[in-house]
Amino acid sequence: MTNPLAQGSTIGILGGGQLGRMLSVAAARLGFKTCVFEPAGDCPASHVANYHLQASYEDESALKKFADSVDVITYEFENIPTSALDTLEAIRPIHPSREALRISQDRLIEKDFLTNLGLTVAPYAHVNSEEDLRAAVAKVGLPAILKTCRFGYDGKGQARLETEADIAPAWEAMAGAPSVLEGFISFTKEISIIAARGPSGEVSCYDPGENVHEGGILRTTTVPAVIPASLRTDAVLLAARVLNALEYVGVMGVELFVTPNGLLVNEIAPRVHNSGHWTQNGCTVDQFEQHIRAVAGWPLGNGARHADIVMENLIGDDMDRVPELAKSADAALHLYGKAEVKKGRKMGHVNHIKRP
Amino acid sequence: MTNPLAQGSTIGILGGGQLGRMLSVAAARLGFKTCVFEPAGDCPASHVANYHLQASYEDESALKKFADSVDVITYEFENIPTSALDTLEAIRPIHPSREALRISQDRLIEKDFLTNLGLTVAPYAHVNSEEDLRAAVAKVGLPAILKTCRFGYDGKGQARLETEADIAPAWEAMAGAPSVLEGFISFTKEISIIAARGPSGEVSCYDPGENVHEGGILRTTTVPAVIPASLRTDAVLLAARVLNALEYVGVMGVELFVTPNGLLVNEIAPRVHNSGHWTQNGCTVDQFEQHIRAVAGWPLGNGARHADIVMENLIGDDMDRVPELAKSADAALHLYGKAEVKKGRKMGHVNHIKRP
Numbered sequence: 001m002t003n004p005l006a007q008g009s010t011i012g013i014l015g016g017g018q019l020g021r022m023l024s025v026a027a028a029r030l031g032f033k034t035c036v037f038e039p040a041g042d043c044p045a046s047h048v049a050n051y052h053l054q055a056s057y058e059d060e061s062a063l064k065k066f067a068d069s070v071d072v073i074t075y076e077f078e079n080i081p082t083s084a085l086d087t088l089e090a091i092r093p094i095h096p097s098r099e100a101l102r103i104s105q106d107r108l109i110e111k112d113f114l115t116n117l118g119l120t121v122a123p124y125a126h127v128n129s130e131e132d133l134r135a136a137v138a139k140v141g142l143p144a145i146l147k148t149c150r151f152g153y154d155g156k157g158q159a160r161l162e163t164e165a166d167i168a169p170a171w172e173a174m175a176g177a178p179s180v181l182e183g184f185i186s187f188t189k190e191i192s193i194i195a196a197r198g199p200s201g202e203v204s205c206y207d208p209g210e211n212v213h214e215g216g217i218l219r220t221t222t223v224p225a226v227i228p229a230s231l232r233t234d235a236v237l238l239a240a241r242v243l244n245a246l247e248y249v250g251v252m253g254v255e256l257f258v259t260p261n262g263l264l265v266n267e268i269a270p271r272v273h274n275s276g277h278w279t280q281n282g283c284t285v286d287q288f289e290q291h292i293r294a295v296a297g298w299p300l301g302n303g304a305r306h307a308d309i310v311m312e313n314l315i316g317d318d319m320d321r322v323p324e325l326a327k328s329a330d331a332a333l334h335l336y337g338k339a340e341v342k343k344g345r346k347m348g349h350v351n352h353i354k355r356p
Numbered sequence: 357m358t359n360p361l362a363q364g365s366t367i368g369i370l371g372g373g374q375l376g377r378m379l380s381v382a383a384a385r386l387g388f389k390t391c392v393f394e395p396a397g398d399c400p401a402s403h404v405a406n407y408h409l410q411a412s413y414e415d416e417s418a419l420k421k422f423a424d425s426v427d428v429i430t431y432e433f434e435n436i437p438t439s440a441l442d443t444l445e446a447i448r449p450i451h452p453s454r455e456a457l458r459i460s461q462d463r464l465i466e467k468d469f470l471t472n473l474g475l476t477v478a479p480y481a482h483v484n485s486e487e488d489l490r491a492a493v494a495k496v497g498l499p500a501i502l503k504t505c506r507f508g509y510d511g512k513g514q515a516r517l518e519t520e521a522d523i524a525p526a527w528e529a530m531a532g533a534p535s536v537l538e539g540f541i542s543f544t545k546e547i548s549i550i551a552a553r554g555p556s557g558e559v560s561c562y563d564p565g566e567n568v569h570e571g572g573i574l575r576t577t578t579v580p581a582v583i584p585a586s587l588r589t590d591a592v593l594l595a596a597r598v599l600n601a602l603e604y605v606g607v608m609g610v611e612l613f614v615t616p617n618g619l620l621v622n623e624i625a626p627r628v629h630n631s632g633h634w635t636q637n638g639c640t641v642d643q644f645e646q647h648i649r650a651v652a653g654w655p656l657g658n659g660a661r662h663a664d665i666v667m668e669n670l671i672g673d674d675m676d677r678v679p680e681l682a683k684s685a686d687a688a689l690h691l692y693g694k695a696e697v698k699k700g701r702k703m704g705h706v707n708h709i710k711r712p
Contacts, residue, residue, distance in 0.1 A: 034403075
């Protein structure tokens, strides 16, 4: 095992959103300081971080200053510019690794990686032109979804194709970006598994949760997911295969479809994941502390679930419900301190707890 | 009910130790920012607070700046200079109230207050001179403990008297400070109850915990305390009487002795309390969030206990045990990020969890 990070060390976090915020709190709980690198001011993570370095990912001297001021670097989002990673990695270790980022930053590379591991994904085809898209539709079938290979999240950078008439506008919507066409598959539910791997190779998975999306945004995650025990085992084995193949260090979110033919991988996220927020009220060690433990070279913590939970995202005007939720005996609120309520913006989440 | 504090408001916290640290985290969880006022640099609370105003309690302009920058003020310790409170209260509300502070800052006033409420305390007598101390010994008996009325904590400012020969040195140890002689009482255990009261008058108590002290410092708190149901009820009624008498807003720690004649009040602390740290892993809403809820005018949260817990303080060299504790499946670690390990210094705590 690598040497565990000493008390009082500083963990650098790239990204100052709610994931960085909750990572900062978890790091503090274990006696670490945090430095958050984030271009935006008054970001959620800055409220609970020891330092907030406000600078652009193009600012090489700020990146160097950041790396020099921390002992290890992690991140809350995968779309970090490669040039920034080059600068940082020359100074301090980054966990999870560059390889995990390289794969998850590009849908095509990710799907190829998963397929090569022997895992099942939805039918897909690479699209670099309208002509490619026509060929891809012929291969994958309709309906289908066209997604840019890079920088898409929460339903952005996507176009749905129902008929051949949608081909031209869909390709136009990608603005020339390399894309992937994904075929629709028939699934009964969406689940995800939050898995962690430490530097010594130990792997620990949280119970799978059942996800409901609305408009491309996660609405609720319910644990336990109602799936057969065999699928539960499959989910763990599958997640471990991905983590081990990458010699991964940290927490990963793996989104899965439950189909009549078993599990199919939707996507992987090399970071703590929205569908793992239930662990804050359902486990002794939540996904944020688990990630920090892995990144800091500590042993992984106990992620056994001790309650049934429905995690509900509070999106936009859902914030109007906070006064009512504050009165509920089974609701644990987690608000992100975002200054402005916007439609579609994740403002917080609530864990509705049912104890056995 | 008063208007609840709006999202994004700032809560000012006087004191930057571990209690301020855990209050800051709880405030962030509810979407609030925090500003910590603390003379020391690199203090535990500063690592997770939005701002740290580093200044002395004698610095009136800094106090004014602090009060102007926050929406409401609370504190993590009771020995705040009166002059500072005068400055602050002229600008922003302080919860819990000045009256709670006035009483708990002075052992004599506190004992008189509790006695006047009809509660039982150990026999005591006011001591202002060696002659007073002789008379007090005659009244209270020996052995006894002499304590300064003000500014004592964790065994400091105290002298134990076994025989009459201890009278002169004990009084000398007080360095002329007004003091109280407390008689020893025969108790079977020490318990404490953490109680909260909101601005609308609602009261909520956590399950009593059983405390073990070593060298005047809390070593462990075990929940549930093994006491008869009638004493559990007495503890709740007694705490509510204290809170209501003060029209208290916030969390209070009430230390009690279990005696053959029922409960006897040892002392009250107008703040979150070390013996309530178990709530972080035993309740949906812990004592820190409960305090923030009260101070912010939110409804009190659900403090029902869902696990059996032994909270153990990590004092000084106990930090050497952290690597071992980190491996334990039932241990939840909470470290304070203090730069230097010192004998007798509280460095963190661990909640040993047993689920039913």
